[in-house]
Amino acid sequence: MILEIQRKLKNREITCEELIKTHLDVISSQDLDINAFITKTPETAIDAAKHVDEEIRASKDLDELFKNRPLLGIPLAHKDIFSTKDIKTTAASKILEDYIPVYDATVVSKLKKSGGISLGKLNCDAFAHGATGENSDFGPTKNPYDKSRVSGGSSSGTAASVASKMVVFATGTDTGGSLRNPASFTNTVAIKPTYGRVSRYGIIAMASSLDSVGHITTSVEDSALILSQTAGFDKYDATTSKNPVENYLENIGADINGKKIGIVKEYLSDEIDSEISEKTKSAINIFEKLGAEIIDISLPNSEYALASYYVITPSEVSSNLARFDGIRFGNTRDKFGDEAKRRIMLGTYALSAGFYDGLYLKAQKVRTLIIQDFKKAFSKVDAILAPVSPVMPPKIGEVVSDPMKNYLMDILTVPVNLAGLPALSIPCGFSKGGLPIGIQLIGDHFLEKNLYNLGYNFERASE
C-alpha cells in the first residue's frame, strides 16, 4: 500500500494534503464509535502535509526524494506509550492524563525523518497491561469487524486504526503478544521484531526485558518497508544490536520452495478454538503447496512459559511503575487502574526477600530452558508456524473481570518474548461468523527477513 501511495504522490495523482484529509475524515466519521485514538493532532498533520506537497513540488529528483524518505507523506499514529515531544502521552492511564513529554521516542523521530505524518496517539490497555484493550482508562477500543467485540490488546488502537483505514500504519509494542494478538483479531499484519532490533528509548516501559517495538500494517510488504526505517542501533538504548539493518524488501518475493516450517506439538491443544485450529491447518496446506517442508517439532517447556512470563513481567512492572510516585506527573497513585495495581503487588511479592529465589530466579531459569528449546528447534527449521490467539475476539466485557482468562489469551505468544525472537502475525482468513483469524511465523534471532519472505508468499497465495 505504501509503494502505491508513493507512486500516486510522485505522479501527482493525489496531493499529500488530500491524502491526510481523507484519513482525517475517516477518523472523524468512525472514531467516536471505534475509540482508537486518545489524542488527535489534525492541525499539525495538515501543516506537515502541506510542507510535503511543497517539497514534492520543489523536488528535481522525486525518485531520490522518496528513496531517502520512503514514508514521505504516509499517515500514521503511535500507541500512546510512545513519548511524543509536546504531545500528551498518557499510556492510557489516568495517572498520566496530563503528561506532556519533553522528548520524542527514538522510533517517533526516526519515522518523522522518514517522512511519516502522525495523526495522533492511540488507545491501548493502560501501561500495555492486557490482551483486550479493556484495561484502558479511556474506554475500550471496538473491533471494526464486530463492534460488540474487542480489537485485542494491548495495542488495541493500533490494530483498530489500521484495520478501519484511519491510518496506513501504526506503531505499537509487543511484550507478550500485544501486537500479534490485536493484529490477528483485525485482519492485519504485525511484526514483533527481535529483542534489541528496534530502540525502546522513549517508550514507556512495561517489562523491559521483554518489550519489543513494532508496527501493524495491512500488508507484509508495508511491514518490511517500515522495519527497514525503524530498526537499528541506538546510542540511547544499550540493548539495541549493532547488527547492520537489512533492506527487508529485498528478495521478499523469493521462492520459498524447500524452506522448512516447524509445527509445535505442544501448541496443538484442545484448548484452542476449533475454527482457529482449522484455519491454521489450511495455512499449513498453503505453505506445503508453496513447496515448504512441514516438520513436527517439540518445545517441551512450553507449558511453563505463561507462569514464567507472569512472574517476570509483574516483577519488572512493579519496578518500572515506581517512578509514578505521586510527586511528579500531576496525579497520585490511586489513579492507577486495577490491573496496574495487581501487577505492582504480584511483582513486589515475587522480588521480596525470601520469595525471590523461588519465584523470580526460578522464572528466569525457566526462561533459559525456553530459549534452549527454541535454539534446538531452529537447528531443524527456518521458521515455526502457530496460531496467535487461542480464542476468537471476546465480546466487550466478557473477560475483563477475569484476569486469568485474560492472561491465558497470551499462551501462544509469550514464549516468543521470553526468547527474544522475531515473529510475524498475518491474517489467514475468517471464522464462519466473519471474525478475522491470524497465524504467526516465528523466526530465529535477527532473521526477520525470513519471516517477511514466507509471509509475503503466503499472503499472495491466500489472496
Added chain:
Amino acid sequence: MTQNCSMVLGLEIHMQLKTDSKMFCGCKNDPFFSDANTNVCPVCMGLPGAMPIPNLNAIKSAQIFSNALGAKLQTKIIYERKNYFYPDLPKGFQLTCPHNPIAVGGSLSGINFREIHLEEDTAKSIHTGDLTLIDFNKSGVPLLEIVTEPDFTDIDEAVEFCKEIQLIVRYLGISEADMEKGNMRLEANISVRKLGQKELPNYRVEMKNINSFSFMKKALQYELRRQSGALTVGEKLVQETRGFNETTGKTFTQRSKEEANDYRYFPEPDIPIIEIDEKWMNEITTRKILLPSELRTQLKEKGLNDQYVLRLVGDFSLYEKYLAVLDLGYSPSESANFVVNISEYKEKSPSEIDKIEKSKRSSKISNESVLLPIVETVVNKNLKVVSDYKSGNTSAMQFLIGQVMKSTQGKADAQIVASMLAKLLP
C-alpha cells in the same frame, strides 16, 4: 574503652567521581557549581521511557582505584535495581552493582576491602520553610562505594584511613573528595564484643551521613562508650541506624532493623552485562600511578624533613610545583623550602620564583659599609628586642636579621648581617 570489650568497626566510603558526564547519561557532571536543574535530561530525571547507558570512563576510574589498592578487578559487572521510594530518587530505584561489583578484595594499611562498587548518586533535596525543592544536577553522578571488612581496632586509625583514601583518589585524579561539597561521604558500622570473643557480634550499628573527619571521630567515640557500657552491664544491643547530634555530642536511633528496607534487587534489564576483555583489563593494570605512600618514601630518601614530606604529600598540586622548581636546578630542600615555607612564593609560578631567586642572588648586598647604617637603624628602633637578646633570648637575633632583610627587600646577605649584629651586640 571499657577494658573487657573490643570494638568491631568497618567503613563504607562514598566518593563522587570526577568524570565529564554522569553515570548513565550524557549530562554534565557538575553537582556543585551549576544553577539548579540545568544539567538534566530524561534519563537522570527518570522520565518515562528513558534508559540508562553506562559511562565506561566512570567504570575505568573505579577500576584504576581498585587496581591501585590491589583489589581483584571483576571481568563481569552486572547492574541491578535497588528499589526504594524517596523523593530524591526519580526512578524509584537506584542502579548499583552489589553482587557483581567492580572489584573485590585488596587492602590499605592492613585494612581489607570487601568490595568496590560504582553506582549513581541521588538528587539533592533542599529544605526551605515547609517546601522541599529537588535539584537533579546531582542525580546520576557516578558514586564510588568502598566497603571495608570490619578490621579497624582503633578510631584514630579509621580516621587516618579515610584521610589516606581521600589522598589516594586525589592522586589518581578520579575525585575531588571534598567532604564539605559532599564529594566524599562516610558511613561506619560499629559494634562491640567481649574481649576474647572470636565471632562477630549479632548486631551492628550503622552510622550514616558522616560529613567530616572530626564528626566521625566524635560520633564513633560516643558510640563506642555507649555500646561498651551497655555490654558491661549486660544490656541487649540491637541492629539499628543511628545519627549523631553535634550539639549534644550524642548519637540517637534513626531507624531500627524492623523498619529496614527490602530493596528487591534484580538485574537491570536495560543494561546488558558489562564484560571486561583482556585489552580493557591491560589498559587499567599497566597504567602508571603514584600512591601517596610511595611518594612519602621517595621524598624521605631525598633527605627532606618530616614537615616538608607531610606538606608535599598532603597537597598534590604543591608537590607538582615542587617538582617544577626542582627541574629548574634547585636542590630538593631548597625547592621544598620555596614552595612550603616562603609566603611570597605562594601565588608565584615556578618560573617566577626562579626569576626572583636569581635577581636576589645577583644583587646580594654583602658590603659591610653599605649594610652598617641599616643594621644600626634596626638596632636603635628595636631596643626592647635588643635587651631580650642580651638577656639570652636567641630568637631575638632572628627577628633583628629579619628586620634588616625587610629593609633591604631581602637583598642583604643574611650571614654577614648576623656576624655584624653579633659584633654590635656583645
